[in-house]
Amino acid sequence: MKITILCNDVAKSGFFAEHGLSLLIDDETIFDTGTSDVAVKNAEKLGVNFSKAKRIFISHGHYDHIGGLPNILAKTGKVDLYLHKKAIMPKYSGERFAGFSYKWKDIEKMANVHLLDGDTDADGFTILNDVQTVEENIDPNFKVNGRHDLFEDEINLIKDEILITGCAHRGIENIFQKAIEKHEIKMIIGGFHLINADIQRIKSISRLFADHDVKIVPLHCTGSVATDIFKETLGDKCLLKVAGDTFSE
Numbered sequence: 001m002k003i004t005i006l007c008n009d010v011a012k013s014g015f016f017a018e019h020g021l022s023l024l025i026d027d028e029t030i031f032d033t034g035t036s037d038v039a040v041k042n043a044e045k046l047g048v049n050f051s052k053a054k055r056i057f058i059s060h061g062h063y064d065h066i067g068g069l070p071n072i073l074a075k076t077g078k079v080d081l082y083l084h085k086k087a088i089m090p091k092y093s094g095e096r097f098a099g100f101s102y103k104w105k106d107i108e109k110m111a112n113v114h115l116l117d118g119d120t121d122a123d124g125f126t127i128l129n130d131v132q133t134v135e136e137n138i139d140p141n142f143k144v145n146g147r148h149d150l151f152e153d154e155i156n157l158i159k160d161e162i163l164i165t166g167c168a169h170r171g172i173e174n175i176f177q178k179a180i181e182k183h184e185i186k187m188i189i190g191g192f193h194l195i196n197a198d199i200q201r202i203k204s205i206s207r208l209f210a211d212h213d214v215k216i217v218p219l220h221c222t223g224s225v226a227t228d229i230f231k232e233t234l235g236d237k238c239l240l241k242v243a244g245d246t247f248s249e
Contacts, residue, residue, distance in 0.1 A: 002026050003023055005242065006048070007033075007068070008020070008022075008241075009220055016038045017242075018064075021059075022039035022072075027053070032057070036067060037071040039072060050072070058087055061086070061099055062167070063098055067100055070110070081111035082123075082155075083153070084115070084152070127155050129154065138170070139196070156179070161187070165188065166190055167220065173205045173208055176188060188214055190219055192205075195222070199229075202226045203233075209230070216237065
């Protein structure tokens with residue numbers, strides 16, 4: 001599997017960065033779209049041919065993952081778009097709107113929309129959605145329909161023994177443990193949402209990864225503290241990548 005990081009909070013020199021995530025997988029699959037047009041601009045720098053894209057997956061309905069969708073669809077043309085049916089519900093961080101700002105009806109004209117619910121398979125990917133959640137680990141400021149958002153819309157991908165996450169709001173440890181119930185996992189890549197996490201929780205997750213001998217590529221919302229702990233614990237098994245990087249596994 002070849003993975004190109006189109007959007008991330010940190011970028012290589014000469015590339016654009018923003019708070020968001022977008023990955024290109026084997027030239028044909030896009031996972032998340034960042035906040036704006038940064039993924040498209042970085043793709044142009046990398047010589048990415050979006051006409052090869054066949055599908056887009058959206059991990060959840062926060063702006064930093066779904067906000068750049070119209071910009072990417074303008075380049076890919078009408079492709080299959082997969083996201084949970086609850087991802088299009090209005091989301092908030094405190095009083096601040098945290099969803100997408102465009103009209104969903106426009107997206108329905110630009111893509112072949114597939115609204116998901118629960119664990120399933122799609123286009124060669126396993127989609128993991130039904131994950132046990134520890135509510136106190138989720139920021140209480142995140143709201144949907146006036147209540148605590150437990151990210152029922154969050155999907156994760158598995159293919160070729162690689163687990164791909166958007167923000168892992170429901171707990172990267174919970175997602176990983178659910179994944180390994182039925183799948184061999186050799187690598188985890190994506191946002192782990194540990195920026196404000198308890199140090200002991202981070203160390204526990206680090207030991208979990210070490211015990212299962214997995215490689216990780218921590219991006220986006222993982223946080224520098226967690227990344228440093230992972231690097232110290234996992235050594236070469238923790239790969240430090242940024243927007244503009246391409247690697248194969």
